[in-house]
Amino acid sequence: MSPPRRPSPPRRQRPRPARSLAGQLFAVQVLIVALVVAAGAVLTYWLTSDRTEQSAERQVTAVARAVADSPTVRSGVLSADPTAVLQPYADRVWRDSEAAVDFVTIMDTHGIRWTHPNPAEIGKPFLGHIAPALAGRTFTETYTGTLGSSVRAVTPVLDDRGKVVALVSVGIKVQSVSEQLRGPVTALVLVAVAALLLGALGSWLANRRLRRHTHGMGPAELSHLYEYHQATLHSVREGLLLLDRDGTVLLCNDAARELLALEGEVEGRPLGDLGLPEPLCTAIAGQDALRDEVQLTAERVVVVNTSAIGDGPALGTVVTLRDHTELQALSGELDSVRGFADALGAQAHEAANRLHAVVSLIELGRHRQAVEFATAELELAQQLTDRVVGAVSEPVLAALLLGKAAQAAERGVELTITEDSLIDDSLAGAVGARDLVTLLGNLIDNAMDAAIEGAAGSPRPPEVTVTARNASGELLLRVADTGRGIDPDAVEKVFRRGWSTKQPGRGLGLALVAQTARRNGGTVVADSPAGTGAVLTVRIPLRHAGVVPR
Numbered sequence: 001m002s003p004p005r006r007p008s009p010p011r012r013q014r015p016r017p018a019r020s021l022a023g024q025l026f027a028v029q030v031l032i033v034a035l036v037v038a039a040g041a042v043l044t045y046w047l048t049s050d051r052t053e054q055s056a057e058r059q060v061t062a063v064a065r066a067v068a069d070s071p072t073v074r075s076g077v078l079s080a081d082p083t084a085v086l087q088p089y090a091d092r093v094w095r096d097s098e099a100a101v102d103f104v105t106i107m108d109t110h111g112i113r114w115t116h117p118n119p120a121e122i123g124k125p126f127l128g129h130i131a132p133a134l135a136g137r138t139f140t141e142t143y144t145g146t147l148g149s150s151v152r153a154v155t156p157v158l159d160d161r162g163k164v165v166a167l168v169s170v171g172i173k174v175q176s177v178s179e180q181l182r183g184p185v186t187a188l189v190l191v192a193v194a195a196l197l198l199g200a201l202g203s204w205l206a207n208r209r210l211r212r213h214t215h216g217m218g219p220a221e222l223s224h225l226y227e228y229h230q231a232t233l234h235s236v237r238e239g240l241l242l243l244d245r246d247g248t249v250l251l252c253n254d255a256a257r258e259l260l261a262l263e264g265e266v267e268g269r270p271l272g273d274l275g276l277p278e279p280l281c282t283a284i285a286g287q288d289a290l291r292d293e294v295q296l297t298a299e300r301v302v303v304v305n306t307s308a309i310g311d312g313p314a315l316g317t318v319v320t321l322r323d324h325t326e327l328q329a330l331s332g333e334l335d336s337v338r339g340f341a342d343a344l345g346a347q348a349h350e351a352a353n354r355l356h357a358v359v360s361l362i363e364l365g366r367h368r369q370a371v372e373f374a375t376a377e378l379e380l381a382q383q384l385t386d387r388v389v390g391a392v393s394e395p396v397l398a399a400l401l402l403g404k405a406a407q408a409a410e411r412g413v414e415l416t417i418t419e420d421s422l423i424d425d426s427l428a429g430a431v432g433a434r435d436l437v438t439l440l441g442n443l444i445d446n447a448m449d450a451a452i453e454g455a456a457g458s459p460r461p462p463e464v465t466v467t468a469r470n471a472s473g474e475l476l477l478r479v480a481d482t483g484r485g486i487d488p489d490a491v492e493k494v495f496r497r498g499w500s501t502k503q504p505g506r507g508l509g510l511a512l513v514a515q516t517a518r519r520n521g522g523t524v525v526a527d528s529p530a531g532t533g534a535v536l537t538v539r540i541p542l543r544h545a546g547v548v549p550r
């Protein structure tokens with residue numbers, strides 16, 4: 001025998017996908033349209049039915065009163081044989097009405113019929129109420145008689161003295177009233193069906209478009225997507241801004257708030273109202289996309305990228321921001337170190353040349369000249385080192401000045417440190433080493449470039465004068481050059497990002513100087529005395545230095 005087959009595990013049913021948001025809205029819209037159309041149809045039918053019934057009541061009342069006021073009826077009810085007189089008259093009235101009424105009944109005050117469409121009913125009691133008519137009042141009612149349910153009016157017949165001598169009842173069968181409603185109701189049903197179909201078609205078209213925009217996702221999926229979107233935007237370390245085509249901020253994540261130092265409500269405000277530097281706002285609002293462009297805020301260096309939203313006409317702009325502050329500081333330090341290395345290389349090369357000269361003098365037997373030449377070079381180098389070390393006790397600043405002095409000597413610039421320069425130990429911890437390198441390094445580099453440019457075609461050698469001291473509770477850094485100076489119209493633009501008299505792509509150094517000074521609670525001023533080049537002065541209160549958040 002073969003072993004019994006093991007029953008296969010039940011297959012797991014795949015969960016049915018949730019109906020999309022567009023599908024749910026379509027179902028709701030169709031239901032709403034159907035309810036509105038049905039309610040309108042019912043209301044219209046009720047109004048039409050009510051008006052038809054009122055019209056029937058007015059019609060039978062008018063006919064009944066006309067019959068009751070007829071002289072033939074008044075004389076007939078007083079004759080010896082009322083039926084012989086009144087029955088032909090009632091038939092003639094019914095025929096003349098072109099079937100507008102279904103019966104005309106004339107009776108005595110006891111309700112005994114004198115006329116009736118069915119002659120067999122003559123002489124029998126009237127089926128209905130007559131008491132109001134006996135009281136002299138015309139009234140209407142819906143009652144079921146020998147001809148079925150009908151809308152009828154009962155009115156009194158009065159003699160010359162106003163006494164009720166007979167009664168007249170005129171009626172229309174309810175079936176006839178319903179037949180009058182058949183046409184309007186049919187038209188109403190057709191209109192309702194057409195409205196329902198048009199409403200369903202419009203809902204289908206609208207929801208087809210919605211389905212295309214929502215990619216067929218349901219409410220839960222859209223909700224999850226929004227939560228993922230928000231979590232992602234606020235967790236990334238890059239700053240992100242979304243702007244509409246008018247420059248209004250639609251979204252700003254946490255990193256962008258931190259990089260741009262934004263506070264309060266940002267979404268819904270124009271970019272220009274956020275207090276950002278004008279060059280940054282101008283660059284973001286420009287027509288051209290930015291690719292890794294370095295911009296400055298009040299406290300940071302940021303790399304900006306922009307991209308238009310949408311393939312056709314731009315719906316807005318995506319702006320990404322990366323913090324470049326630390327990298328820029330490290331880049332400045334690297335440039336200083338590279339300058340030191342280049343200066344040391346130049347000094348080594350120059351020292352080798354001088355050593356060859358000393359050796360040659362010794363070989364020629366001119367020992368005294370060899371000693372004088374060697375000691376003179378040592379005295380010059382030692383004087384510069386002693387001057388810097390004696391005036392500046394901050395090691396980073398001293399090393400920077402020595403390196404810039406060697407670099408200036410290599411470029412043919414005479415770098416001088418003024419006699420009143422003095423940096424003592426009170427600067428320690430007040431201004432960071434990186435900030436010192438950024439401030440003084442960029443000032444000296446800019447001054448050397450300006451001095452070399454101004455000395456072109458002039459017998460006067462390029463000169464740069466540096467003053468560095470901390471006294472009276474502030475750090476003073478002043479760098480003067482013998483260049484061509486600064487145009488008075490450009491004094492206010494010197495420290496803007498991108499301003500430069502050199503080739504494009506420059507103009508970041510002085511902007512970094514201004515930013516670093518502001519970050520430490522200080523100021524930077526540019527001056528250009530006539531005929532003396534440019535003078536740039538940085539003042540940082542030491543009691544505030546390092547206190548301003550970075």
